[in-house]
Amino acid sequence: MEPEVLSPADLPDLLALCRAAHWNQTEADWRRVLALEPELCLGIRAGGRIVSTAAAVTYSPAEGFPPLAWIGMVLTDPEHRGHGFARRLMTRLTATLDGRGFAVQKLDATSMGLPLYEQLGFLAEQPVERWQRDPSRKRIQASGVVEPFRCDAALDIPAFGWDRSRLLPSLLDAPGADAALTEGGFAMGRPGAIAAYFGPCAARSPLAAKRLANWFLARHHGEVVFWDLLPHNGEAQALARSLGFRPVRTLVRMVRRPPGVTEPPRRDEHIFAIAGFEFG
Numbered sequence: 001m002e003p004e005v006l007s008p009a010d011l012p013d014l015l016a017l018c019r020a021a022h023w024n025q026t027e028a029d030w031r032r033v034l035a036l037e038p039e040l041c042l043g044i045r046a047g048g049r050i051v052s053t054a055a056a057v058t059y060s061p062a063e064g065f066p067p068l069a070w071i072g073m074v075l076t077d078p079e080h081r082g083h084g085f086a087r088r089l090m091t092r093l094t095a096t097l098d099g100r101g102f103a104v105q106k107l108d109a110t111s112m113g114l115p116l117y118e119q120l121g122f123l124a125e126q127p128v129e130r131w132q133r134d135p136s137r138k139r140i141q142a143s144g145v146v147e148p149f150r151c152d153a154a155l156d157i158p159a160f161g162w163d164r165s166r167l168l169p170s171l172l173d174a175p176g177a178d179a180a181l182t183e184g185g186f187a188m189g190r191p192g193a194i195a196a197y198f199g200p201c202a203a204r205s206p207l208a209a210k211r212l213a214n215w216f217l218a219r220h221h222g223e224v225v226f227w228d229l230l231p232h233n234g235e236a237q238a239l240a241r242s243l244g245f246r247p248v249r250t251l252v253r254m255v256r257r258p259p260g261v262t263e264p265p266r267r268d269e270h271i272f273a274i275a276g277f278e279f280g
């Protein structure tokens, strides 16, 4: 059972895996990953269906720094776990990325995935938290926000450290996805299988982030909402709490890079919501 490159024909299997694991990803989410990096979406087939996956998206570097690969969708069907499938896929994927010059590789690890990633040379960088807001009757008013979205690279590249301008527009591909700009920030949102997803949100100030979060909640106040954030950004936590969110899960952001490779500077204090565990 060797890793193979996935294709859109595998979507029914990929969605079945997500539903069995109670993941929030939708068909549009898998389609996006397949479209962004078709050769970096790997799976293992057993009994005629894909039972294990791992995929990567990539980001261009700021001048003088290495490019970044972000690994996600690492998932094995519950009945096929413990047979070395995730190890085989991750070994193949990291070797492919090494060969293509992706000297920095990152991912957001669950406690189930973490031991494997450690064995493959990933080191903990910082925690990542999922916050959840339950449906509320309280109406939230949006103000100071304009649409449509335009990628603010002058904000996003220094904040994230790499260029996400290929990913960000693709997040609007999903039916029901939306995005907005305000002075000093932008935010995007997309539907999920379990909850509406708020993120990414990059903002130069908590006030700008608050306007953007209010914009999203005004549209989704009657739904469960997920918001994944970096707890090192205490302002993001405080804002999420003030808007009725509570932390429900902690993952570990991990990085794999050879000694001597340096990462570009980034500004976590401007990242109010990440783009997704599968995107960074």
Ligand SMILES: CC(C)(COP(=O)(O)OP(=O)(O)OC[C@H]1O[C@@H](n2cnc3c(N)ncnc32)[C@H](O)[C@@H]1OP(=O)(O)O)[C@@H](O)C(=O)NCCC(=O)NCCS
Pocket: 021, 052, 074, 075, 076, 077, 080, 081, 082, 083, 084, 085, 086, 087, 088, 108, 109, 110, 111, 112, 113, 115, 116
């Ligand atoms: C994490 C996950 C992808 C591992 O998939 P898998 O195909 O079972 O993994 P492998 O068989 O290759 O095992 C890799 C490592 O996972 C751990 N592992 C696998 N099965 C395990 C089990 N039954 N109990 C505890 N740890 C287990 C071990 O550390 C193992 O390393 P080892 O071979 O040295 O013991 C799978 O458990 C899963 O889909 N979990 C839910 C989704 C998730 O958390 N994904 C990770 C996102 S970052």
